[in-house]
Amino acid sequence: MSYHPPSRTRSSNFSGLKLRLIIAAAIVLFSIVSYLAKGQINPVTGEKQRVDDSVSEEIMMGIQAAPQMGQPSRDRQAAAQVREVGARLVNRLDQRLREKRIENPYPFDFHLLADRNTVNAFALPGGQVFITEALFHHLEGHPGRIAGVLGHEIGHVLERHGSERMATGGFIKGLVSAAGVAGGSFETANMAAYAGNFLSMKYGRDAELESDRWGIELMMLAGYSPEHLLTVMDVLEKTSGGGGTPEFMSTHPRPANRREYIQSIIREKFPNGLPSGLH
Ligand SMILES: [Zn+2]
8 A cells, every 4th residue: 555645735725615614604603693583482382482473473374375275175064073173172272271371372273175185184373274084084083083183283383383493494594504605515515404304304203292292181171082192193104004214204203103102191191090081
């Protein structure tokens, strides 16, 4: 093996590198300052959060975007059942919050979408909640299961996950572009984007579990057994074909892992078993 002296060609890039690092530092600083400036107190949980929009902006945007989420179902009876179970959950939520002298700011609305192929439920920031006919039919008209799905979505709204995600997304984008500038290569930017993506997925998984906790809480308040949420997990697992993507790479934790988490919350809340009289 022969010895090669270190190459000297890199030193000519030094001033370019220095400039890039200064720009990158400025981008990082700007991202951090604007992210920190976003602090708001969540009106329901009382936690400090980083979000861009006010609650009334969330509500307005949600109402505006709702008609674009898909064709409403023609099955009036099923749509009425979704609204009914949703209203029951919100009713008990409002009551519970008023006991704590908190006013629920969200005008919740529950929509059944005509989509018979996609097994899905989601919520827009501000209280517009959706469930597809495909998922609804898998729940077999069981109010407790419907409550599990809707309760979870109500949790996303109350925790302001959508708005929080948008604010975090902007922050991560700032860091990714800074890394791209500093590294000066496509590969660095790519790696940074990958890391950013990974961070937001981690955020997504935590948000899912937080919403499952709300789901259980609301089901209990409305008199539904939280165990129906476990049946919902079975449905999700069955319809996702066992889950081909590794768990750490998907925004939603595998239903099997959520199942474990749900069971641990139930055990934590009711160490001596579930109370009787739930339906
Ligand atoms: Zn979710």
